[in-house]
Amino acid sequence: MTTTATTATHAAATDTTAGTTEVLRAHAEDAFAGELAALAAQDDRPRPERWRLSPWAVATYLLGGELPDGTVITPKYVGPRRIVEVAVTTLATDRALLLLGVPGTAKTWVSEHLAAAVSGDSTLLVQGTAGTPEEAVRYGWNYAQLLANGPSRAALVPSPVMRAMAEGKIARVEELTRMPADVQDSLITILSEKTLPVPELGGETQAVRGFNLIATANDRDRGVNELSSALRRRFNTVVLPLPATLDEEVEIVTRRVGQLGRSLDLPELPGGAEEIRRVVTVFRELREGITLDGRTKVKSPTGTLSTAEAISVVTNGLALAAHFGDGVLRAGDVAAGVLGAVLRDPVADHLVWAEYVEGVVREREGWKDFYRAARELSH
DSSP, X not given: OBOOOOSHHHHHHSOTTSOTTTSSSOOHHHHTHHHHHHHHHHOOSOOOTTOSSOHHHHHHHHHOEEOTTSOEEOOSOOSOHHHHHHHHHHHTTTSEEEEEESTTSSHHHHHHHHHHHHHSOOOOEEEOOTXXXXXXXXXXXXXXXXXXXXXXXXXXXXXXXXXXXXXXOEEEEESGGGSOHHHHTTHHHHHHHSEEEEGGGTEEEEOOTTOEEEEEEEGGGTTTSOOOHHHHTTEEEEEOOOOSSHHHHHHHHHHHHHHHXXXXXXXXXXXXHHHHHHHHHHHHHHHHTBOTTSSOBOOOOSSOOOHHHHHHXXXXXXXXXXXXXXXXXXXXXXXXXXXXXXXXXXXXXXXXXXXXXXXXXXXXXXXHHHHHHHHHHHO
């Protein structure tokens, strides 16, 4: 007997009366529906079974480009093309994809957009935590029906992974290494045999063509719940690096801050480009332990100071300038966010920050306003 998962639960939980402009953060397939439709209309390359786009079009969706009809596809990921090509190709094989990297390297963002482009559905998601139960990966039960009628299809509650298998879509598992080892290993049969046994019903759910799985994990989580060798063999690992250059990271932050600002109805403020470059410069120097000119070594704080944190700092600065400032994004609007990102350890990181402010910021031409703001916040 084969258990067939349905989409009824998902459909019931989705409020179709609310447009994407009403939600705080639209799913990728909704936010970029126009681009996905344009790509599909002009995509004449071979597509794997149940894929909405060809691998070439999926890569174009992530990396950006211009279509023959003039439609501009905005970049969703700024980084090496080969990384994206390997990730997309992996999903077209029988191996699952593991996106690995330090926090803030856009693993979740890339995972969501890959699922949106391939399946048109990025919502089949399992969030890994220390308390994630095995049912989140396999299946659970409606206990009212289970007690009333015993095990049955009607009582079965499919997991996102089970639904992806039955529907031929991409499932996503976030923070895989934070899940308990026994929960992780419940994926082994799914990924190797492409089947999920349901012994209570004497049957199974077999994956149909189009199914695959994207997992994400942080480099910093090594030793939390490391993957077994058996499970790791089922994945093709793609490492997402930090932005290679200052300009590349500034571009990422600028683009994402613009998207967030529009979704939050924040105005585009003067001074944004200058302050974004300043925040990214601070983060890169503290992260790498040396100033951009290579002349001065600095201590690194305990936090990661990721690109994602830089985006958050600048977005918060925009809100401060818009609601409590003079309408111009200034050093004082971002300094507090920078300080909050740096000071994870109140003792050790305070010393690191103080040395950086006095040894680097104070001497840097054109940074007097940031130096004053940092000094005021630190005392």
